[in-house]
Amino acid sequence: MNEEYRGNMKSTPGNNRDDEGAPQLSVRPIWSLTRWPLFLLLTIGGMALTVLSASHAQIKDFKPVSDKTELAADKDKDKDKDKAEVDYWADVTFGKFHFREVLEQVRNHYIDQDYDKVIAYESAANQALAVLGKRWELVPEPYYKKMKKRSDEKKRWEGKIIRVDPRAKYVILEHVEGWNDKERKEMTDDEIRKKRLEFKERYRELKGYWKKTKFGKADFEKVVAYAIKNRGEDITTNRIWIAAAQGYLGALDPHSTLVSDKAWKESNAELRDASFEGIGALLTQRNDDIIVESPMEGQPAEKSGLRAGDIIIKVNGEDIRGLFLRKVVAKIKGPKGTDVVLTVQRVGVPDDLEIKITRAFIKITNVSGRLLGPEHADIGYVKVRGFIENTTSELRQNILSLKEQSASGELRGLILDMRNNAGGFLHEAYLMSDLFLELGRIVTVKSRTRIPEEYGARKGRDIMLPMVVLVDDGTASAAEIVASAVQENKRALVFGDRTFGKATVQQLIPPNLGEGYWLKLTHARYYGPMGNTLQVVGVSPDVDVTPDVDGTMPLGFREENLYDHLPKISAKPSRPNEALVRELGVCVKENGRAEAIHAADLDRRIKFDFQLYKAADYLQCLLERNVAMKKN
Structure with missing residues (x-):
């Protein structure tokens, strides 16, 4: 990790000592504000740091x-x-x-x-x-x-x-x-x-x-x-x-703590490349039931017939009911080329099913992209899992790659998915926002010890595709900066659920007296383009979209559910895209395809991503609106 990301602290050696002989530190910070680290909140790499x-x-x-x-x-x-x-x-x-x-x-x-x-x-x-x-x-x-x-x-x-x-x-x-x-x-x-x-x-x-x-x-x-x-x-x-x-x-x-150097390095490595050997599925636990939320498309779990909604009751013949989810995961994973047999219960099927799955190497990276599909031709979809070093450059490369893969050689629009993105470096949030903005304020950082620092967009190398952004209650910190920057500058519409609401900045401070750990300390707040802090309140989507077609919005877990969080600060209401959403809503109601695509395959193996396809409907209508405006 580059030294300036660490926010080095220098101690002045000398004979300053307290009454018990411990060296008393005279500390002088060496700041690099464009590299203030906004560390991942809640959990990172599967490790709870709070x-x-x-x-x-x-x-x-x-x-x-x-x-x-x-x-x-x-x-x-x-x-x-x-x-x-x-x-x-x-x-x-x-x-x-x-x-x-x-x-x-x-x-x-x-x-x-x-x-x-x-x-x-x-x-x-x-x-x-x-x-x-x-x-x-x-x-x-x-x-x-x-x-x-x-x-x-x-x-x-x-x-x-x-x-x-x-x-x-x-x-x-x-x-x-x-x-x-x-x-x-x-x-x-x-x-x-x-x-x-x-x-x-x-x-x-x-x-x-x-x-x-x-x-x-x-x-x-x-x-x-x-x-x-x-x-x-x-x-x-x-x-x-x-x-x-x-x-x-x-x-x-909730975000100030000690972080071991080993945990920090491992967390960054796992975000950069979380590839593994296993079956490729998303599992959830409800009470004692281990439920398949969705197999990953094209991976062994899907190819072998595992379906969203299946309840796993045995792994290789061993009853796993009552075990915690992570223990079940440990039993299911294994070296590529080896087999695991899952016994599942499926709605509508009277008998238990045994599904044999051959494990494989499954590539998971911090930034990944694909073309959305035939229903929305030449629309790119990019998933960003965290904000580590080089995230923005990887995002740019993914977008350029999708452009080359498109049928027309050009992308018509972009969907940026930051759901369950817990954040990362403030500098990367600024760079990513700047990538999509030609002008406008991005973020302002205010601390106790320095004058406010304002960051604005710069012209050049911008990607100005029509775009929408997906967020949920797991979208936090650096990801919220990007979401608020493109929303409040009227650059993109935001879809999904209200975000986490963490608008504080932490700095990693190396110890003077020891090694092998960092002090992660909250030292600043950040404010969006319109001057509001997102602390506790988060980013409210332009369009609330539930995860399921006929479902309700999940309860979620956010900053306000943590104890001892910094309080929210009163802010002026902002709905910068209200008129546009109202206009596009008419088009989506008449021409939207999300519900129809879902209804056409009710027996699907992979869980239908309603939020994604509803956002795509709005993006499609936005593209049609832009074409009509050019003609006029």
């Missing part, structure tokens, strides 16, 4: 019973269910002084200096305790006494009480075995909404109790000392201090 406070585990870890993974991406590192997860921190040295350096970097560079230090220290302490196991939890004593009286959570609050300070207003609760066992059940969207509100209210209440304790540095150090003293032989002090730092950062906002 760290939540252990004390809020019961509240923060809530998820609806639904999971999804791609065998096309297939990043599960387990060779079998007994193999441990990859340990990215095994060789990293991190202790008390490294933790203090993290706090100093927060003081120097974090976007909000008014963050709640009580919650930060409490979160750090709880995360340190969590290294000992899930049974240890730090809680305010008044809150513990109140919750213990609840009959519906009796087991939740049973256990041994430990006091590291007899005068403190908090206790360590050593839970009984099975304290956190939960019944897995499928929930409706309304039930999930209700549960999310309940959890947020409990979290708000818990934070209120913590603030009354005035938990601080001294309390934190007592808890860490307890954790170190009571750790098992297999737990290092390194691990405890790393966890404490992640807990502290996680309380600032």
Whole structure:
């Protein structure tokens, strides 16, 4: 990775030291604003990088019973269910002084200096305790006494009480075995909404109790000392201090954390090329059912007869019902040329089906394109999975390649798919927006320590094809910059679902006292062309399109569902393409083909992409409108 992407921090060596002999850092940033890294949010390469406070585990870890993974991406590192997860921190040295350096970097560079230090220290302490196991939890004593009286959570609050300070207003609760066992059940969207509100209210209440304790540095150090003293032989002090730092950062906002260098490099490599050996299918989990969401076109799963909607019940004769999705994925994948037999249940078929599939090498890259098909001649479709280095140049090459493949030698229009694109480098978002814009503002970045930086489009080498953009709740960060830039500059129409709503910028800061990890710290907000921040609110599509023809819009998971996110800022409403959408809507209603294409093949193996074909209908009508305007 180029040095300027790292946002190097220099320390001034000397005799500045705190009262315990640790070197005190005098930090001077070397900025390269056009290379500010906007790191991938939530998960990247299958690894969750957002760290939540252990004390809020019961509240923060809530998820609806639904999971999804791609065998096309297939990043599960387990060779079998007994193999441990990859340990990215095994060789990293991190202790008390490294933790203090993290706090100093927060003081120097974090976007909000008014963050709640009580919650930060409490979160750090709880995360340190969590290294000992899930049974240890730090809680305010008044809150513990109140919750213990609840009959519906009796087991939740049973256990041994430990006091590291007899005068403190908090206790360590050593839970009984099975304290956190939960019944897995499928929930409706309304039930999930209700549960999310309940959890947020409990979290708000818990934070209120913590603030009354005035938990601080001294309390934190007592808890860490307890954790170190009571750790098992297999737990290092390194691990405890790393966890404490992640807990502290996680309380600032959901996107600040420590990132191991190994995880960072692996994540970038997997985005660049996520090719693998397997069957090529997208699976999802609902309750205990493993469901084929869609086989990949032209890959072994489709060729062997696997269909969208099939429920997998066995892999090579082994019953997999009740297993987590990633464990099932690990059983299905394998070397190319080898066979796997899936036993599936299919709607309308009375008996179970056994489908033998020969695994193959399946190519998955960060940017991939194809011509849409005979229904929409010479319209290109390009999928962008993330914003890593050279993404824009790869996108340009894909578009030029599609132009050469087209029947006429020219592309009539372009569909840019950024669904489930979690973001990446800010610089690449700027370059990609600039690729499609001749003029206009792209993005403005505002931090605590610098004057606002505005980025505008430049003329030259622009691709000015008529285009539409696909987004959903998984479209985040850098991808939202591109979506808002082309939408608000009236360059393209946006289709799908409201985006994630992450409008903060993180910088990767290398440590001065250690190596093998990065401090990922939120230090700026970004604003769209019309001056609005997308934080929490996201990009609203010009046309809302559900994933299924007759379905409803999924509930989704967005920034507002994360805890401790930066608040949204009031903004002026913007619907820049409203008149055009209304005009094109008349044409689509009369001439649109998405529903007809779906109806013509109801027994399809591959799931029909309704959002894609509905966007193509609007693009087709836009092309016809442009032709008519030229004639007039």
